[in-house]
Amino acid sequence: MSDTAEERPRRRSREQPLLVVNTGRGKGKSTAAFGLMLRAWAQGWPIGVYQFVKSGKWRVGEHKAAEALGGIDWFKMGDGWTWTSRDLEESSDLAREGWEEVKRRLADQTYRFLLLDEFTYPLTFGWVDTAEVVAVLRERPGFQHVVVTGRDAPAELIEIADLVSEVTKIKHPYDTGQRGQKGIEW
Protein backbone atom coordinates (compact mmCIF):
# COMPACT_ATOMS: atom_id res chain seq x y z
CA MET A 1 0.00 0.00 0.00
CA SER A 2 1.44 3.37 -0.96
CA ASP A 3 1.81 6.29 1.47
CA THR A 4 -0.81 8.18 -0.48
CA ALA A 5 -3.36 5.42 -0.07
CA GLU A 6 -2.60 5.19 3.63
CA GLU A 7 -3.09 8.91 4.06
CA ARG A 8 -6.47 8.99 2.44
CA PRO A 9 -8.61 7.42 5.18
CA ARG A 10 -6.99 9.64 7.79
CA ARG A 11 -7.83 12.71 5.75
CA ARG A 12 -11.38 11.52 5.30
CA SER A 13 -11.82 10.97 9.02
CA ARG A 14 -10.79 14.57 9.73
CA GLU A 15 -13.48 15.97 7.47
CA GLN A 16 -16.83 14.84 8.76
CA PRO A 17 -20.19 16.49 8.23
CA LEU A 18 -21.25 17.50 11.72
CA LEU A 19 -24.58 18.00 13.38
CA VAL A 20 -24.03 20.76 15.93
CA VAL A 21 -26.64 21.61 18.58
CA ASN A 22 -26.43 24.77 20.70
CA THR A 23 -29.01 24.54 23.43
CA GLY A 24 -29.62 25.69 27.02
CA ARG A 25 -31.30 28.68 28.64
CA GLY A 26 -28.40 31.14 28.44
CA LYS A 27 -27.49 33.80 25.89
CA GLY A 28 -25.13 32.88 23.09
CA LYS A 29 -26.66 29.83 21.40
CA SER A 30 -27.45 31.63 18.18
CA THR A 31 -24.55 34.09 18.33
CA ALA A 32 -22.20 31.08 18.60
CA ALA A 33 -23.89 29.54 15.56
CA PHE A 34 -23.41 32.77 13.63
CA GLY A 35 -19.78 32.86 14.77
CA LEU A 36 -19.41 29.36 13.34
CA MET A 37 -21.03 30.60 10.15
CA LEU A 38 -18.10 33.02 9.74
CA ARG A 39 -15.72 30.07 9.64
CA ALA A 40 -17.87 28.32 7.04
CA TRP A 41 -18.03 31.54 5.04
CA ALA A 42 -14.24 31.90 5.18
CA GLN A 43 -14.01 28.43 3.59
CA GLY A 44 -16.09 29.70 0.71
CA TRP A 45 -18.86 27.19 1.40
CA PRO A 46 -22.43 27.77 0.27
CA ILE A 47 -24.41 28.67 3.38
CA GLY A 48 -28.12 28.56 4.12
CA VAL A 49 -29.65 30.20 7.19
CA TYR A 50 -33.18 29.23 8.18
CA GLN A 51 -34.51 31.48 10.86
CA PHE A 52 -37.39 29.65 12.54
CA VAL A 53 -38.21 32.52 14.86
CA LYS A 54 -38.47 36.07 13.71
CA SER A 55 -39.57 38.76 16.10
CA GLY A 56 -38.95 42.43 15.68
CA LYS A 57 -35.25 43.24 15.50
CA TRP A 58 -33.90 39.72 16.09
CA ARG A 59 -30.83 38.87 14.02
CA VAL A 60 -30.90 42.11 12.01
CA GLY A 61 -27.21 42.60 12.80
CA GLU A 62 -26.25 39.10 11.74
CA HIS A 63 -28.42 39.37 8.64
CA LYS A 64 -26.83 42.67 7.64
CA ALA A 65 -23.35 41.18 8.12
CA ALA A 66 -24.34 38.08 6.12
CA GLU A 67 -25.51 40.29 3.26
CA ALA A 68 -22.24 42.24 3.37
CA LEU A 69 -20.19 39.04 3.33
CA GLY A 70 -22.21 37.55 0.47
CA GLY A 71 -22.79 33.94 -0.51
CA ILE A 72 -25.18 33.38 2.39
CA ASP A 73 -28.83 32.58 1.64
CA TRP A 74 -31.08 33.75 4.44
CA PHE A 75 -34.66 32.65 4.93
CA LYS A 76 -37.06 34.00 7.54
CA MET A 77 -40.06 31.85 8.21
CA GLY A 78 -43.12 34.04 8.01
CA ASP A 79 -41.65 37.50 7.80
CA GLY A 80 -42.59 39.64 10.80
CA TRP A 81 -44.24 36.71 12.52
CA THR A 82 -43.48 35.29 15.96
CA TRP A 83 -44.12 32.05 17.82
CA THR A 84 -46.28 34.05 20.20
CA SER A 85 -48.66 34.74 17.37
CA ARG A 86 -52.22 33.98 18.38
CA ASP A 87 -52.80 32.14 15.15
CA LEU A 88 -50.99 28.97 16.18
CA GLU A 89 -52.50 27.05 13.30
CA GLU A 90 -50.75 29.33 10.86
CA SER A 91 -47.48 29.31 12.83
CA SER A 92 -47.31 25.53 12.77
CA ASP A 93 -48.00 25.58 9.03
CA LEU A 94 -45.17 28.03 8.50
CA ALA A 95 -42.79 25.94 10.58
CA ARG A 96 -43.67 22.81 8.64
CA GLU A 97 -43.29 24.72 5.39
CA GLY A 98 -39.81 25.78 6.51
CA TRP A 99 -38.84 22.26 7.40
CA GLU A 100 -40.10 20.93 4.06
CA GLU A 101 -37.85 23.46 2.35
CA VAL A 102 -34.87 22.42 4.50
CA LYS A 103 -35.55 18.77 3.57
CA ARG A 104 -35.46 19.65 -0.14
CA ARG A 105 -32.18 21.56 0.28
CA LEU A 106 -30.63 18.67 2.22
CA ALA A 107 -31.69 16.21 -0.48
CA ASP A 108 -30.28 18.49 -3.19
CA GLN A 109 -27.12 19.18 -1.14
CA THR A 110 -27.56 22.87 -1.89
CA TYR A 111 -25.45 24.00 1.08
CA ARG A 112 -22.39 22.84 2.90
CA PHE A 113 -23.37 24.70 6.07
CA LEU A 114 -27.00 24.97 7.18
CA LEU A 115 -28.02 26.98 10.21
CA LEU A 116 -31.46 26.09 11.55
CA ASP A 117 -31.84 28.94 13.99
CA GLU A 118 -34.30 28.41 16.87
CA PHE A 119 -35.39 25.17 15.26
CA THR A 120 -35.90 23.41 18.60
CA TYR A 121 -39.11 25.37 19.21
CA PRO A 122 -41.24 23.89 16.40
CA LEU A 123 -39.95 20.49 17.55
CA THR A 124 -40.86 21.12 21.17
CA PHE A 125 -44.27 22.43 20.16
CA GLY A 126 -44.85 19.32 18.08
CA TRP A 127 -45.32 21.35 14.92
CA VAL A 128 -42.53 19.48 13.18
CA ASP A 129 -42.06 15.78 13.88
CA THR A 130 -38.84 15.20 15.80
CA ALA A 131 -38.53 11.57 14.68
CA GLU A 132 -38.68 12.66 11.04
CA VAL A 133 -36.12 15.43 11.62
CA VAL A 134 -33.78 12.96 13.32
CA ALA A 135 -34.12 10.47 10.45
CA VAL A 136 -33.62 13.12 7.74
CA LEU A 137 -30.60 14.68 9.46
CA ARG A 138 -29.01 11.32 10.25
CA GLU A 139 -29.38 10.15 6.66
CA ARG A 140 -28.52 13.42 4.92
CA PRO A 141 -26.36 12.75 1.88
CA GLY A 142 -22.92 14.13 1.05
CA PHE A 143 -21.06 16.66 3.14
CA GLN A 144 -23.45 19.01 4.94
CA HIS A 145 -22.77 20.58 8.33
CA VAL A 146 -26.02 21.36 10.13
CA VAL A 147 -26.28 23.63 13.17
CA VAL A 148 -29.46 23.68 15.24
CA THR A 149 -30.05 26.27 17.95
CA GLY A 150 -32.71 26.79 20.59
CA ARG A 151 -33.70 25.87 24.13
CA ASP A 152 -34.68 22.38 25.20
CA ALA A 153 -33.23 20.43 22.29
CA PRO A 154 -35.04 17.06 22.17
CA ALA A 155 -33.05 14.13 23.56
CA GLU A 156 -33.35 12.27 20.24
CA LEU A 157 -31.67 15.18 18.46
CA ILE A 158 -28.87 15.36 21.04
CA GLU A 159 -28.45 11.61 20.65
CA ILE A 160 -27.55 11.86 16.95
CA ALA A 161 -25.60 15.15 17.23
CA ASP A 162 -21.81 15.26 17.05
CA LEU A 163 -21.21 18.47 18.98
CA VAL A 164 -23.62 19.67 21.65
CA SER A 165 -23.05 22.75 23.79
CA GLU A 166 -25.31 24.00 26.53
CA VAL A 167 -25.34 27.69 27.36
CA THR A 168 -26.31 28.54 30.91
CA LYS A 169 -27.14 31.96 32.22
CA ILE A 170 -24.91 33.02 35.11
CA LYS A 171 -25.95 36.65 35.07
CA HIS A 172 -28.05 38.79 32.76
CA PRO A 173 -28.81 42.53 32.55
CA TYR A 174 -32.54 41.67 32.51
CA ASP A 175 -32.06 40.42 36.09
CA THR A 176 -31.60 44.00 37.22
CA GLY A 177 -34.46 45.26 35.09
CA GLN A 178 -32.28 46.45 32.23
CA ARG A 179 -33.82 46.22 28.76
CA GLY A 180 -32.40 44.83 25.54
CA GLN A 181 -30.29 47.20 23.49
CA LYS A 182 -29.00 47.55 19.95
CA GLY A 183 -25.64 46.04 19.13
CA ILE A 184 -26.13 43.49 21.90
CA GLU A 185 -29.56 41.92 21.57
CA TRP A 186 -29.94 42.53 17.83
Add this chain to the structure above:
Amino acid sequence: MSDTAEERPRRRSREQPLLVVNTGRGKGKSTAAFGLMLRAWAQGWPIGVYQFVKSGKWRVGEHKAAEALGGIDWFKMGDGWTWTSRDLEESSDLAREGWEEVKRRLADQTYRFLLLDEFTYPLTFGWVDTAEVVAVLRERPGFQHVVVTGRDAPAELIEIADLVSEVTKIKHPYDTGQRGQKGIEW
Protein backbone atom coordinates in the same frame (compact mmCIF):
# COMPACT_ATOMS: atom_id res chain seq x y z
CA MET B 1 -42.93 67.33 33.03
CA SER B 2 -43.38 66.82 29.29
CA ASP B 3 -43.69 63.44 27.65
CA THR B 4 -40.31 63.98 26.01
CA ALA B 5 -38.59 64.65 29.31
CA GLU B 6 -40.23 61.60 30.80
CA GLU B 7 -39.03 59.45 27.93
CA ARG B 8 -35.42 60.49 28.15
CA PRO B 9 -34.32 58.62 31.27
CA ARG B 10 -35.98 55.48 30.01
CA ARG B 11 -34.08 55.74 26.74
CA ARG B 12 -30.80 56.31 28.58
CA SER B 13 -31.33 53.30 30.78
CA ARG B 14 -31.80 51.09 27.73
CA GLU B 15 -28.34 51.90 26.39
CA GLN B 16 -25.77 50.75 28.87
CA PRO B 17 -22.17 49.83 28.21
CA LEU B 18 -22.00 46.15 29.08
CA LEU B 19 -19.27 43.88 30.30
CA VAL B 20 -20.03 40.48 28.81
CA VAL B 21 -18.21 37.34 29.93
CA ASN B 22 -18.46 34.04 28.02
CA THR B 23 -16.88 31.33 30.09
CA GLY B 24 -17.12 27.58 30.76
CA ARG B 25 -15.51 24.47 29.33
CA GLY B 26 -17.73 24.00 26.27
CA LYS B 27 -17.37 25.12 22.66
CA GLY B 28 -18.92 28.39 21.63
CA LYS B 29 -17.55 31.02 24.01
CA SER B 30 -15.55 32.80 21.33
CA THR B 31 -17.88 32.03 18.44
CA ALA B 32 -20.69 33.63 20.48
CA ALA B 33 -18.49 36.68 21.03
CA PHE B 34 -17.81 36.91 17.30
CA GLY B 35 -21.53 36.54 16.65
CA LEU B 36 -22.09 39.48 18.98
CA MET B 37 -19.42 41.37 17.06
CA LEU B 38 -21.63 41.11 13.95
CA ARG B 39 -24.37 43.01 15.78
CA ALA B 40 -21.89 45.68 16.83
CA TRP B 41 -20.60 45.85 13.27
CA ALA B 42 -24.13 46.25 11.92
CA GLN B 43 -24.51 49.29 14.19
CA GLY B 44 -21.47 50.83 12.51
CA TRP B 45 -19.52 50.91 15.77
CA PRO B 46 -15.73 50.99 15.85
CA ILE B 47 -14.62 47.52 16.93
CA GLY B 48 -11.37 46.27 18.41
CA VAL B 49 -10.53 42.58 18.68
CA TYR B 50 -7.67 41.57 20.96
CA GLN B 51 -6.80 37.93 20.51
CA PHE B 52 -4.93 36.83 23.63
CA VAL B 53 -4.30 33.34 22.32
CA LYS B 54 -3.08 32.63 18.85
CA SER B 55 -2.27 29.13 17.84
CA GLY B 56 -2.08 27.83 14.32
CA LYS B 57 -5.36 28.29 12.48
CA TRP B 58 -7.44 29.66 15.38
CA ARG B 59 -9.86 32.39 14.37
CA VAL B 60 -8.64 32.59 10.77
CA GLY B 61 -12.24 32.32 9.59
CA GLU B 62 -13.47 35.05 11.90
CA HIS B 63 -10.48 37.22 11.02
CA LYS B 64 -11.10 36.82 7.29
CA ALA B 65 -14.77 37.71 7.77
CA ALA B 66 -13.81 40.73 9.91
CA GLU B 67 -11.50 41.96 7.15
CA ALA B 68 -14.25 41.51 4.57
CA LEU B 69 -16.74 43.41 6.72
CA GLY B 70 -14.28 46.24 7.42
CA GLY B 71 -14.08 48.69 10.31
CA ILE B 72 -12.78 46.02 12.67
CA ASP B 73 -9.27 46.39 14.12
CA TRP B 74 -7.74 43.01 14.91
CA PHE B 75 -4.72 42.48 17.10
CA LYS B 76 -3.00 39.16 17.73
CA MET B 77 -0.76 39.06 20.73
CA GLY B 78 2.57 37.66 19.62
CA ASP B 79 1.87 36.49 16.11
CA GLY B 80 2.35 32.75 15.79
CA TRP B 81 2.85 32.37 19.51
CA THR B 82 0.89 30.17 21.90
CA TRP B 83 0.32 29.95 25.63
CA THR B 84 2.03 26.58 25.51
CA SER B 85 5.24 28.28 24.45
CA ARG B 86 8.15 27.11 26.58
CA ASP B 87 9.30 30.67 27.03
CA LEU B 88 6.71 31.61 29.65
CA GLU B 89 8.59 34.75 30.56
CA GLU B 90 8.07 36.05 27.08
CA SER B 91 4.44 34.94 26.97
CA SER B 92 3.63 36.80 30.16
CA ASP B 93 5.38 39.88 28.78
CA LEU B 94 3.29 39.68 25.61
CA ALA B 95 0.08 39.30 27.59
CA ARG B 96 0.92 42.30 29.75
CA GLU B 97 1.84 44.28 26.64
CA GLY B 98 -1.56 43.42 25.17
CA TRP B 99 -3.38 44.49 28.30
CA GLU B 100 -1.46 47.78 28.44
CA GLU B 101 -2.61 48.46 24.90
CA VAL B 102 -6.21 47.63 25.82
CA LYS B 103 -5.96 50.03 28.77
CA ARG B 104 -4.82 52.83 26.46
CA ARG B 105 -7.67 52.16 24.03
CA LEU B 106 -10.20 52.12 26.89
CA ALA B 107 -8.86 55.42 28.21
CA ASP B 108 -8.99 56.94 24.70
CA GLN B 109 -12.43 55.40 24.03
CA THR B 110 -11.15 54.22 20.66
CA TYR B 111 -13.79 51.52 20.30
CA ARG B 112 -17.42 51.04 21.16
CA PHE B 113 -17.08 47.25 21.16
CA LEU B 114 -13.94 45.52 22.44
CA LEU B 115 -13.52 41.78 22.23
CA LEU B 116 -10.83 40.43 24.57
CA ASP B 117 -10.67 36.90 23.21
CA GLU B 118 -9.29 34.22 25.57
CA PHE B 119 -8.38 36.95 28.03
CA THR B 120 -9.18 34.80 31.08
CA TYR B 121 -5.99 32.78 30.56
CA PRO B 122 -3.44 35.52 31.32
CA LEU B 123 -5.59 36.36 34.35
CA THR B 124 -5.68 32.76 35.57
CA PHE B 125 -1.94 32.41 35.00
CA GLY B 126 -1.33 35.58 37.00
CA TRP B 127 0.39 37.27 34.09
CA VAL B 128 -2.06 40.15 34.16
CA ASP B 129 -3.36 41.37 37.51
CA THR B 130 -7.06 40.57 37.86
CA ALA B 131 -7.67 43.31 40.45
CA GLU B 132 -6.29 45.89 38.04
CA VAL B 133 -8.36 44.54 35.15
CA VAL B 134 -11.49 44.66 37.30
CA ALA B 135 -10.78 48.25 38.36
CA VAL B 136 -10.00 49.43 34.82
CA LEU B 137 -13.06 47.75 33.30
CA ARG B 138 -15.38 48.94 36.06
CA GLU B 139 -14.19 52.53 35.70
CA ARG B 140 -13.90 52.63 31.92
CA PRO B 141 -15.17 55.96 30.61
CA GLY B 142 -17.91 56.65 28.09
CA PHE B 143 -19.81 53.97 26.22
CA GLN B 144 -17.69 50.89 25.61
CA HIS B 145 -19.03 47.35 25.47
CA VAL B 146 -16.36 44.86 26.49
CA VAL B 147 -16.61 41.12 25.84
CA VAL B 148 -14.22 38.73 27.58
CA THR B 149 -14.00 35.05 26.64
CA GLY B 150 -12.17 32.05 28.05
CA ARG B 151 -12.44 29.25 30.58
CA ASP B 152 -12.45 29.80 34.32
CA ALA B 153 -13.30 33.50 34.38
CA PRO B 154 -12.16 34.87 37.76
CA ALA B 155 -14.95 35.41 40.29
CA GLU B 156 -14.03 39.10 40.62
CA LEU B 157 -14.59 39.57 36.88
CA ILE B 158 -17.93 37.75 36.98
CA GLU B 159 -18.87 39.93 39.94
CA ILE B 160 -18.60 43.18 37.93
CA ALA B 161 -19.93 41.72 34.65
CA ASP B 162 -23.42 42.50 33.38
CA LEU B 163 -23.98 39.43 31.23
CA VAL B 164 -22.29 36.13 32.00
CA SER B 165 -22.90 32.93 30.04
CA GLU B 166 -21.36 29.58 30.76
CA VAL B 167 -20.91 27.12 27.91
CA THR B 168 -20.87 23.47 28.92
CA LYS B 169 -19.86 20.58 26.74
CA ILE B 170 -22.60 17.98 26.40
CA LYS B 171 -20.97 16.12 23.53
CA HIS B 172 -17.93 16.75 21.35
CA PRO B 173 -16.48 15.02 18.26
CA TYR B 174 -13.11 14.80 20.07
CA ASP B 175 -14.82 12.40 22.49
CA THR B 176 -14.94 9.81 19.72
CA GLY B 177 -11.40 10.56 18.59
CA GLN B 178 -12.42 12.84 15.75
CA ARG B 179 -10.00 15.66 14.94
CA GLY B 180 -10.66 19.35 14.43
CA GLN B 181 -11.64 20.37 10.92
CA LYS B 182 -11.76 23.49 8.78
CA GLY B 183 -14.95 25.51 8.78
CA ILE B 184 -15.75 24.24 12.26
CA GLU B 185 -12.71 24.66 14.48
CA TRP B 186 -11.17 27.55 12.50
